Amino acid sequence: xxxxxxxxxxxxxxxxxxxxxxxxxxxxxxxxxxxxxxxxxxxxxxxxxxxxxxxxxxxxxxxxxxxxxxxxxxxxxxxxxxxxxxxxxxxxxxxxxxxxxxxxxxxxxxxxxxxxxxxxxxxxxxxxxxxxxxxxxxxxxxxxxxxxxxxxxxxxxxxxxxxxxxxxxxxxxxxxxxxxxxxxxxxxxxxxxxxxxxxxxxxxxxxxxxxxxxxxxxxxxxxxxxxxxxxxxxxxxxxxxxxxxxxxxxxxxxxxxxxxxxxxxxxxxxxxxxxxxxxxxxxxxxxxxxxxxxxxxxxxxxxxxxxxxxxxxxxxxxx
Amino acid sequence: xxxxxxxxxxxxxxxxxxxxxxxxxxxxxxxxxxxxxxxxxxxxxxxxxxxxxxxxxxxxxxxxxxxxxxxxxxxxxxxxxxxxxxxxxxxxxxxxxxxxxxxxxxxxxxxxxxxxxxxxxxxxxxxxxxxxxxxxxxxxxxxxxxxxxxxxxxxxxxxxxxxxxxxxxxxxxxxxxxxxxxxxxxxxxxxxxxxxxxxxxxxxxxxxxxxxxxxxxxxxxxxxxxxxxxxxxxxxxxxxxxxxxxxxxxxxxxxxxxxxxxxxxxxxxxxxxxxxxxxxxxxxxxxxxxxxxxxxxxxxxxxxxxxxxxxxxxxx
Numbered sequence: 008x009x010x011x012x013x014x015x016x017x018x019x020x021x022x023x024x025x026x027x028x029x030x031x032x033x034x035x036x037x038x039x040x041x042x043x044x045x046x047x048x049x050x051x052x053x054x055x056x057x058x059x060x061x062x063x064x065x066x067x068x069x070x071x072x073x074x075x076x077x078x079x080x081x082x083x084x085x086x087x088x089x090x091x092x093x094x095x096x097x098x099x100x101x102x103x104x105x106x107x108x109x110x111x112x113x114x115x116x117x118x119x120x121x122x123x124x125x126x127x128x129x130x131x132x133x134x135x136x137x138x139x140x141x142x143x144x145x146x147x148x149x150x151x152x153x154x155x156x157x158x159x160x161x162x163x164x165x166x167x168x169x170x171x172x173x174x175x176x177x178x179x180x181x182x183x184x185x186x187x188x189x190x191x192x193x194x195x196x197x198x199x200x201x202x203x204x205x206x207x208x209x210x211x212x213x214x215x216x217x218x219x220x221x222x223x224x225x226x227x228x229x230x231x232x233x234x235x236x237x238x239x240x241x242x243x244x245x246x247x248x249x250x251x252x253x254x255x256x257x258x259x260x261x262x263x264x265x266x267x268x269x270x271x272x273x274x275x276x277x278x279x280x281x282x283x284x285x286x287x288x289x290x291x292x293x294x295x296x297x298x299x300x301x302x303x304x305x306x307x308x309x310x311x312x313x314x315x316x317x318x319x320x321x322x323x324x325x326x
Numbered sequence: 327x328x329x330x331x332x333x334x335x336x337x338x339x340x341x342x343x344x345x346x347x348x349x350x351x352x353x354x355x356x357x358x359x360x361x362x363x364x365x366x367x368x369x370x371x372x373x374x375x376x377x378x379x380x381x382x383x384x385x386x387x388x389x390x391x392x393x394x395x396x397x398x399x400x401x402x403x404x405x406x407x408x409x410x411x412x413x414x415x416x417x418x419x420x421x422x423x424x425x426x427x428x429x430x431x432x433x434x435x436x437x438x439x440x441x442x443x444x445x446x447x448x449x450x451x452x453x454x455x456x457x458x459x460x461x462x463x464x465x466x467x468x469x470x471x472x473x474x475x476x477x478x479x480x481x482x483x484x485x486x487x488x489x490x491x492x493x494x495x496x497x498x499x500x501x502x503x504x505x506x507x508x509x510x511x512x513x514x515x516x517x518x519x520x521x522x523x524x525x526x527x528x529x530x531x532x533x534x535x536x537x538x539x540x541x542x543x544x545x546x547x548x549x550x551x552x553x554x555x556x557x558x559x560x561x562x563x564x565x566x567x568x569x570x571x572x573x574x575x576x577x578x579x580x581x582x583x584x585x586x587x588x589x590x591x592x593x594x595x596x597x598x599x600x601x602x603x604x605x606x607x608x609x610x611x612x613x614x615x616x617x618x619x620x621x622x623x624x625x626x627x628x629x630x631x632x633x634x635x636x637x638x639x640x641x642x
Contacts, residue, residue: 047615196616200636281533291452299392300434304450307410311445 480551
């Protein structure tokens with residue numbers, strides 16, 4: 008092994024990990040991923056990060072801090088965009104710079120810029136990384152192909168893992184769409200274990216990723232103005248599609264306090280949901296660890312859904 | 327012997343205990359201040375119930391409020407329900423035609439939209455407590471007025487003063503400025519009531535269709551000034567139910583009754599439970615980096631419940 012590369016379990020990790028894994032493994036590096044978010048990571052994150060950032064960014068700081076004494080490099084790419092003409096959240100763009108200024112005694116940070124929609128940009132970025140790690144050209148291009156060959160979406164893996172918990176629980180007819188950034192939906196500590204709480208309540212969870220790409224594109228193009236953020240295209244497009252096709256009974260939007268993107272998406276989606284009489288609840292997550300307020304809203308929402316459904320059944324039997 | 331059902335609502339500011347009979351009529355009601363000691367207050371309430379009623383046939387118990395799990399452990403409830411559902415159930419029992427429920431408590435304010443007897447939408451305040459009872463409490467204290475007089479004073483105002491209501495901190499400094507300008511107290515209080523109502527409508531009631539009949543419940547409904555401001559702002563009649571301050575507990579009792587009947591027994595431990603000693607201990611688990619705070623509730627020397635851990639290793 009050539010050395011240890013630390014991958015913080017946060018932000019873009021939830022989407023791009025397999026690609027990174029393919030690349031660094033092929034170059035014979037050891038990958039160390041920080042553990043799932045826990046209270047210690049949260050506390051350090053809050054302590055080191057600037058005050059105004061959203062909770063996922065703070066947690067990301069905690070993950071970096073966890074890794075910094077255990078690895079030779081930390082990988083925090085600057086992922087500017089994933090699609091042409093669309094960008095990532097400014098906090099993802101500035102992530103490596105924020106980290107370098109907030110956390111001291113870091114090992115070298117690999118902060119190469121990716122414009123992931125351009126093949127040439129990805130190639131250049133991976134080349135740059137490989138060179139800085141003193142790898143030879145042939146092994147770099149092999150690793151690059153390995154990275155791009157990684158077809159499986161990490162989110163699918165995470166979904167499967169979570170959904171495997173519900174095997175023995177019969178699901179009801181209640182289909183709820185869970186919206187939000189992947190780094191909120193799949194961080195169980197950050198979102199107070201909402202997915203398992205829903206599974207325990209026999210809810211059939213629908214994820215934005217369950218919607219086909221062509222539907223996401225079609226429905227997000229119905230907006231009067233093109234979506235600026237890639238993340239938003241998926242969130243809004245999948246919500247519009249499922250609302251339009253009447254495939255869901257309700258929507259729960261998990262937003263981070265202070266997230267500028269969420270404030271736009273929740274508004275657009277709740278207008279559409281209201282038109283079609285689909286109840287939407289926004290749960291805002293921040294540093295609080297007391298779950299009482301969170302659970303009250305969730306329980307009330309599920310009660311309401313069950314109440315509504317019962318009533319519908321009642322009506323249909325009358326007809 | 328008649329049958330009764332108990333409802334307990336342990337909130338941030340008040341703990342309410344009520345007893346209803348088979349026809350959902352209220353026969354006993356206690357509104358106690360929680361004062362941060364929920365277990366002692368629940369015991370006190372049960373003791374008062376026992377003193378006044380003796381050992382009646384209590385056949386079902388429901389618990390609600392932010393302390394509902396704790397209450398359920400102490401008294402043995404048949405159902406543990408969130409405040410929103412409980413309030414809706416009680417409101418529908420009071421007026422089956424209700425379409426909008428405004429509920430303002432100590433730290434929470436809620437709006438519940440009901441259509442054809444079912445809840446179709448609801449909202450709760452977010453992190454900010456600017457539109458809730460504790461905000462009013464604090465301002466009354468600052469003006470040196472007893473909270474029970476507060477609302478009536480607003481009714482004496484002829485000319486309300488505009489107070490910034492978006493944030494409790496700004497409202498306070500705005501009030502001070504208005505006082506220094508020489509506005510009289512009634513007008514300032516009226517202005518504060520209007521500010522709270524505006525805050526509620528633009529924050530909690532945002533985008534909701536508020537149609538009558540409108541019920542106003544929760545502790546703050548005692549405040550006539552707020553009620554008047556709601557009526558002005560909504561241009562509609564607002565009904566305050568007779569037992570507005572214990573509606574959550576009534577809803578819990580109704581649900582408890584239903585549950586106990588369907589299961590055929592009650593978990594209630596009996597009114598003598600106030601004689602037991604309840605203790606709470608807490609430990610910080612150091613098993614992993616989550617450092618969970620584990621709470622343990624004991625009845626005399628028996629552990630009743632343990633919770634607070636993420637992994638389930640301590641839960642009981």
